[in-house]
Amino acid sequence: MTATASNETRYVGQALRRKEDPRMITGRGRYIDDIALPGMAFVAIVRSTEAHAKIRSIDVSGAANRADVVGVFTGEDLAGDFAAPMAMAWSPPGVEIKNPKYWPLARGEVKHVGDPVVAVVGEDRYSVLDAAEQVVVDYEPMPVVLDPEKALEEGSPLVWEEFGTNKSHQWEISGGDVDAALAEADVVVEQRLVNHRTAGGAIEPRGVVADPHGMKMTLYTSTQIPHIARFILSTLTGIPEDRLRVVAPDVGGGFGAKLQVYPEEALALVLAKRLKRPVKWIETRSENMTTSHHGRDQINYVTLGAKRDGTVTACRARIIADLGGYQLLLTPFIPELGFPVMGGCYKIPAIDLVFEGVFTNKMSTDAIRGAGRPEATYWIELTMDKLAAELGMDPLELRRKNFIGKEEFPYTTALGITYDSGDYHGTLDKLLQRFDLDAFRREQAQLRERGVYRGVGVSTWVEVCGLAPSRAVGPQGVGLQAAFWESSMVRVHPSGSATVFTGTSPHGQGHDTGFAQIAADRLGLDPEQVEVIHGDTDQGPWGWGTYGSRSLAVGGEAVARAAEKVQDKAKQICAALLEAAPEDIELTDGKFQVRGSPDKFKTMGEIAAAAHLPPHELPVHIEPGLQETAVYDPENFVFPFGAHACVVDVDAETGKVRVIRYVAVDDCGPAINPMLIEGQVHGGVTHAIGQALYEQVVYDSVGQLVTGTFVDYAMPTAAELSSFETDRTVTPSPVNSLGVKGVGEAGTIAATPAVTAAVLDALAPLGVKWVDMPLTPKRVWEAIQSAKGGVPA
Ligand code: MCN
Numbered sequence: 034m035t036a037t038a039s040n041e042t043r044y045v046g047q048a049l050r051r052k053e054d055p056r057m058i059t060g061r062g063r064y065i066d067d068i069a070l071p072g073m074a075f076v077a078i079v080r081s082t083e084a085h086a087k088i089r090s091i092d093v094s095g096a097a098n099r100a101d102v103v104g105v106f107t108g109e110d111l112a113g114d115f116a117a118p119m120a121m122a123w124s125p126p127g128v129e130i131k132n133p134k135y136w137p138l139a140r141g142e143v144k145h146v147g148d149p150v151v152a153v154v155g156e157d158r159y160s161v162l163d164a165a166e167q168v169v170v171d172y173e174p175m176p177v178v179l180d181p182e183k184a185l186e187e188g189s190p191l192v193w194e195e196f197g198t199n200k201s202h203q204w205e206i207s208g209g210d211v212d213a214a215l216a217e218a219d220v221v222v223e224q225r226l227v228n229h230r231t232a233g234g235a236i237e238p239r240g241v242v243a244d245p246h247g248m249k250m251t252l253y254t255s256t257q258i259p260h261i262a263r264f265i266l267s268t269l270t271g272i273p274e275d276r277l278r279v280v281a282p283d284v285g286g287g288f289g290a291k292l293q294v295y296p297e298e299a300l301a302l303v304l305a306k307r308l309k310r311p312v313k314w315i316e317t318r319s320e321n322m323t324t325s326h327h328g329r330d331q332i333n334y335v336t337l338g339a340k341r342d343g344t345v346t347a348c349r350a351r352i353i354a355d356l357g358g359y360q361l362l363l364t365p366f367i368p369e370l371g372f373p374v375m376g377g378c379y380k381i382p383a384i385d386l387v388f389e390g391v392f393t394n395k396m397s398t399d400a401i402r403g404a405g406r407p408e409a410t411y412w413i414e415l416t417m418d419k420l421a422a423e424l425g426m427d428p429l430e431l432r433r434k435n436f437i438g439k440e441e442f443p444y445t446t447a448l449g450i451t452y453d454s455g456d457y458h459g460t461l462d463k464l465l466q467r468f469d470l471d472a473f474r475r476e477q478a479q480l481r482e483r484g485v486y487r488g489v490g491v492s493t494w495v496e497v498c499g500l501a502p503s504r505a506v507g508p509q510g511v512g513l514q515a516a517f518w519e520s521s522m523v524r525v526h527p528s529g530s531a532t533v534f535t536g537t538s539p540h541g542q543g544h545d546t547g548f549a550q551i552a553a554d555r556l557g558l559d560p561e562q563v564e565v566i567h568g569d570t571d572q573g574p575w576g577w578g579t580y581g582s583r584s585l586a587v588g589g590e591a592v593a594r595a596a597e598k599v600q601d602k603a604k605q606i607c608a609a610l611l612e613a614a615p616e617d618i619e620l621t622d623g624k625f626q627v628r629g630s631p632d633k634f635k636t637m638g639e640i641a642a643a644a645h646l647p648p649h650e651l652p653v654h655i656e657p658g659l660q661e662t663a664v665y666d667p668e669n670f671v672f673p674f675g676a677h678a679c680v681v682d683v684d685a686e687t688g689k690v691r692v693i694r695y696v697a698v699d700d701c702g703p704a705i706n707p708m709l710i711e712g713q714v715h716g717g718v719t720h721a722i723g724q725a726l727y728e729q730v731v732y733d734s735v736g737q738l739v740t741g742t743f744v745d746y747a748m749p750t751a752a753e754l755s756s757f758e759t760d761r762t763v764t765p766s767p768v769n770s771l772g773v774k775g776v777g778e779a780g781t782i783a784a785t786p787a788v789t790a791a792v793l794d795a796l797a798p799l800g801v802k803w804v805d806m807p808l809t810p811k812r813v814w815e816a817i818q819s820a821k822g823g824v825p826a
Contacts, residue, residue, distance in 0.1 A: 041620060044550040044560050048708035052560065053545040062283040065240035065255050066315050073242070074103050075158040076304060076314040077165035078297065079151035080324065081143035084179075084394040084736025085192070086172035088141055088150065095167030096153050102164045103154040103308060108138035111152075114303040116271040119359070120294060123366035130202040130390070133193050135359040137269075137296035137303075143172070144192060144358030145395050146738055147323035149296050154304055154312060177736045181355040181391040182332060192358055192392035201356055201390035204369055208447035209383025214347035218338030222420045227805045228408045228785075230330035230355070230730040231723075232740075233401050234748055235540075237285025238316035239325055241298050243305035250305065251278045254298050257291045258578035259538055263570045265294045265362075270302045277302075281568035284540035288720070289400035290325045291540065292580040293362050319741040327730050328401020330355040331368055333412045337420050343434045345420070347383045348376055350412065356390045357397035364399050365390045370581075371405030373450040373497040377413040378457045378674060379435035384447045394736045400580060402720055403781040406496050414492045414786035418793070428790075429470075432493050433458060443767070451505075452495070452672045453774075456700065456764045461493055463762055464676040464698045473680070481798055486683045487693075488797070490790025491676065494783040498775035499671040499768070500581030517577035518666035519584075521591035523552060523599050525659040527645035529638030530562040533596070536576010537588035538568045541716075542777055543709040544584060548592045550705055551771070555596035556603070557623040557637045574662055582673075582775025585705060590769040591665040598661035606643050606659075607635045609651050671766045673774035675699035677718070679787040683795040688814030690726055690792055696758045697783065701776040702765050710776050714759050717780020723749045725788035729807045796820075 056062060093105040119135040139150050151168050155161030176190030183189055184199035192199055215221055242253040250272055256262050256279075263279040266272070284291065297314050305312045316325070331354050338347035354368035363370075368388050376384050421428040436457040437444045444452045473489055480487050503516030522534040533552045537544060544567060549560035556563070566572055576588070600620060607625040608615040617628045626634030635643075643651065644659040680694040697714050704710050727747040731739040740746040765772030785806065792808050793801065800820035804812055 041554050043623060044553045045705050046703065047550065047706065049546055049550060049560060049706055050708070051543045051546045052549060053543065057283070064237050064283050064285055065242060065253055068242045068253055068282070070242065070244055070311040073311040073313055074154050074156060074308065075161045076301065076312050077153045077155070077161045078149045078314070079153065079165050079168045079170065081139065081146055081148040081150055083143055083172045083174055084146050084177045085175040086143050087175060088139065088143065089171040089173050091151060092169040093151060095169065096164040099164050101156045101160045103156060105168065106138070106152045106304070108136055108140040108150070111138060111303060112140070114307065115269055115299065117269050119296060119299070120265045120269065120362060121360040121364065122362050125204060128202055128204050130360070130365050131193070131196050132360050137300045146736055147320070147396060148358070152300055152304060154308065177394045179393050179395060179732055179736055181353050181393055184391050184393050185389070192394055199392045201360065201365055201392055204388045205386065206372060206448055207385040208449060211347045211349050211383040211385035214383040215336065215338040215349070218346055219341040220420065220423050221336060221338045222416060222423050223336045224416050224419055226333045226335065226412045226415065228329045228331045228333065228411055229806055230327050230398065231401055231728050232322055232327055232730050232746060233288040233290025233325060234746070235286030235288055235290060238318060238321040239291065239295065239297065240315040241301040242311060242313045243301035244311040245305045245309060249276050249278060250302060251280060252298065252302060253280045253282055255284050255291055256281045257284070257287045257538055257540055257580055259568050259570050260536060260576050261578055262294050262298065266299055266302060269299045272302060272306070278571045281538050287540040288402045289328060289404055289580060292400045292578070293326055318743065322741045322746055323738050324396055326361055326397050326399040327357070328398055328404065329408060329724070330398050331408050333408065335412045335416045337416050339420055339424065341424070343424055343426050343431045345379055345381050345435050348381045349385045350375060352386065352388045354388065354390050355393050355395065355398060357393060357395045359397050361397045361399045364397050367398065367400050367404050368408070369405065371409030372448065373670070374406060374495050375409045375413060376446050376448070377410070377417070378432070378437060378455070378493050378495045380437050382447055395732055402717065403778045404581070406778065406782045407721065407785055410492065410494045410782050411785045414494070415789060418790050429461065429491060433461070450497070451669060453669055453766045453768050454764050455495065455672060455674050456762060457493060457674060459762045459764070460674060460676040460698045460700055463760055464678055464696060467698070467758060467760060468678045468696045486685050486795040487680065488683065488791045488793065488795025489678055489680050490787040490794055491678045492783050492787040492790070493676045495672055495674040496582070496775070496779060496782050497670045497672055498582035498778065499586035499667060500583045502667040502669055505669050517583065517587070518664055519588040519591045520574040520576050520662065520664045521588065521595040522573050522660065522662040523592070523595040525556065525599055525637065525641045527641055529558070529636065529641040531556055531558060533563055533565045533592055534573025535565060535567045535588050535592060536574060536578070537584040538578045539584065540579065542579065542584060542713065543706070547585065547705045547709055548589060551589055551592050552596045555593065555600050557620050557625060582777040585773050586671045586769055586775055587665060587667055589705065589773065590667070590771055591663050593771055594663035594665055595661050598663060599659055602655070602659060602661065603637065603640045605655055606640050606651060609655070610635055610643055667768055669768045671768050671774035673699065673701045673776060673779055675779060675783055677783040677787045679784065679791045681788065681791040681795055683792060683813060685799065685817055688810035688812070688817065690808050690813060692722060692755050692788065695755055697780060698760045698762065699776065699779050700762045700764050701779065702773040703763055703771065704761070705773065710761070711759050713776045714780045715757055717778060718757055718784045719749060719754060720781045721784030722754060722788055725785045725806050726808050727753070
């Protein structure tokens with residue numbers, strides 16, 4: 034930040050409509066499949082039909098002999114085209130992570146249904162699918178293991194025989210003496226929680242177009258991380274980075290599943306290089322469900338210890354994470370990403386965490402919205418509820434007793450993580466202002482007399498996001514080793530309008546609008562005069578992309594800093610034009626004016642004209658032009674938080690759960706755009722209600738995917754949901770100058786425990802103590818029957 038920057042808030046804080054929407058909703062978006070290039074060929078992938086098998090032989094003749102087929106390629110055919118196997122990017126100090134070689138096309142063995150085996154390239158996008166069906170792969174099936182706990186047992190079938198175990202790694206972290214604290218605790222509760230496998234389910238599936246032209250190759254790909262993709266794909270394919278341009282055009286949602294570098298991206302590059310023509314591959318919906326990475330899939334064993342008065346003294350968790358068949362980019366790291374907030378909003382003096390990553394014959398897991406933090410919040414919140422029940426204490430009173438107080442921030446947890454700022458009582462107070470719990474309890478009691486089972490669940494959540502400050506991670510940190518700064522370049526054109534380049538890569542979050550608001554205030558412009566460019570490695574400086582609710586707290590701060598540098602220079606130019614001292618120029622009402630003389634001012638348009646066509650008054654030390662770059666590496670993560678309440682009705686006859694009210698109070702610091710925040714919370718909560726009640730990736734006993742379409746994988750629609758009530762408190766973060774924290778994952782992190790707790794509350798009179806998600810009618814009905822002593826759960 035520059036010393037002289039003055040930051041008006043003419044536009045920051047306004048609920049402006051999204052600039053990008055008119056284009057999107059009038060069919061003017063440009064997604065991967067909208068790209069058509071002359072001479073473009075189409076790729077279809079033959080995928081494994083077996084969950085685990087040796088490839089005995091592959092007969093490609095049926096496809097290769099077709100007139101409309103350009104080429105058919107097996108893993109062996111392309112062995113010389115790849116300089117390295119697919120990348121995995123986590124190597125914590127002192128921990129060995131087993132990382133089997135993962136090639137874009139299988140070589141010799143397949144590890145899950147959908148594993149890519151053969152690439153068929155044809156002239157026509159539809160007939161190439163027919164050609165792929167003519168490839169005959171002879172598999173020798175091998176034993177399959179699908180359950181991560183069984184996979185850890187002695188004698189289990191091995192996904193990777195070469196390792197002699199299915200355990201990929203074990204990572205541990207602790208602070209305080211948990212054994213002693215548990216031994217001295219008055220009350221100890223234990224719970225096993227299953228956080229099942231889910232999919233990203235973006236509207237636009239993945240897709241790539243690789244376009245070789247001259248000395249260069251352009252890869253259009255539906256990704257959240259164009260710059261990272263270029264770097265990694267360059268190492269995989271040997272195409273030098275400067276010759277490889279990666280473009281993320283409009284991206285129709287990612288939800289974490291496009292925070293990945295996938296085999297198809299590498300394949301498209303080598304095929305285009307070999308064939309010397311553009312190639313396109315578009316994922317079908319069932320391919321998307323089968324081979325875009327999945328998320329969650331953890332089993333958590335949690336123990337909490339407390340004094341009789343409710344003071345929590347110890348927390349221990351064993352986290353068993355199902356990684357699937359291969360390590361993708363962040364596969365082994367994602368469960369651990371939740372660890373900084375595994376103590377929740379609470380002052381827990383002793384915490385002990387053990388993470389075990391396990392290979393199974395399923396698609397790999399990796400980041401799905403929230404990535405490790407929804408799982409952490411799910412288990413800490415529900416185990417707190419269980420502890421409250423054990424103590425005979427109100428669950429909210431238990432929370433309040435253990436909350437980190439507002440005045441205690443920055444607060445360093447037992448695990449050495451420093452929470453930046455917070456007001457946990459504040460969000461809970463506001464929630465209870467909007468949601469009259471006493472009135473609800475009265476209504477609930479009356480309804481129960483009529484056989485209506487209504488329940489409420491409350492989740493008080495905290496998140497770690499703003500990934501990731503290099504100072505807070507790495508060797509001295511706690512092994513996360515993921516340090517990502519962010520960049521921005523701000524260019525004011527001679528006419529006074531501006532272009533902002535950001536290294537983030539939105540795919541639905543609204544950066545075009547929010548970042549324009551930040552820049553507009555600092556440049557004395559209207560957001561309509563500010564264009565935001567992202568997602569193209571040939572434009573603007575390097576950036577790390579969009580995930581981990583980092584874009585505003587890291588990328589938005591970089592935009593602010595670059596714009597403030599421009600503002601600084603604009604003030605110098607203005608001072609020269611008005612014959613005033615630069616320190617006397619202030620930005621007021623969008624005008625650069627001399628302090629105390631409001632009629633002596635210049636607009637950004639006038640200043641920009643002078644910057645590009647320098648008049649003689651400009652001192653020589655001021656370089657022509659008006660463009661600045663900033664790179665921002667934060668000092669710490671940011672820790673948004675909130676309190677959510679969910680009300681459900683459960684039909685005790687059928688087990689069907691209906692969400693009838695949802696109230697979310699969140700705190701992500703000062704709003705850049707409250708409408709964007711609200712949209713993110715709505716989407717996030719929907720995502721979590723989907724997981725809690727409906728969505729699950731299911732494999733059958735031999736590893737065939739059962740949920741390959743949106744008919745079987747039940748995503749909620751508006752018809753299943755209630756309206757959401759949202760509210761906010763504002764606790765600025767001291768970490769960045771905007772005071773902002775992330776909100777893109779907030780709802781997803783907060784809501785699964787609230788929904789589950791609501792169902793358990795509703796069913797308490799029936800004696801139901803636990804139901805694992807997804808809380809489908811069948812599961813809920815079985816839990817009711819089991820509590821009645823009838824049908825087993
Ligand atoms: N914002 C704001 N004021 C604040 C905080 C945030 O106005 N105080 C705005 C930001 O300007 C931005 C939006 O809220 O427009 C989200 O910002 P941030 O929390 O920084 O999150 P990211 O932009 O980094 O988004 C990532 C996050 C993740 S990790 C997933 S997954 C996700 C998500 O956001 N996937 C999404 N939201 C999604 N929304 C859509 N439509 N589609 C997806 O795939």
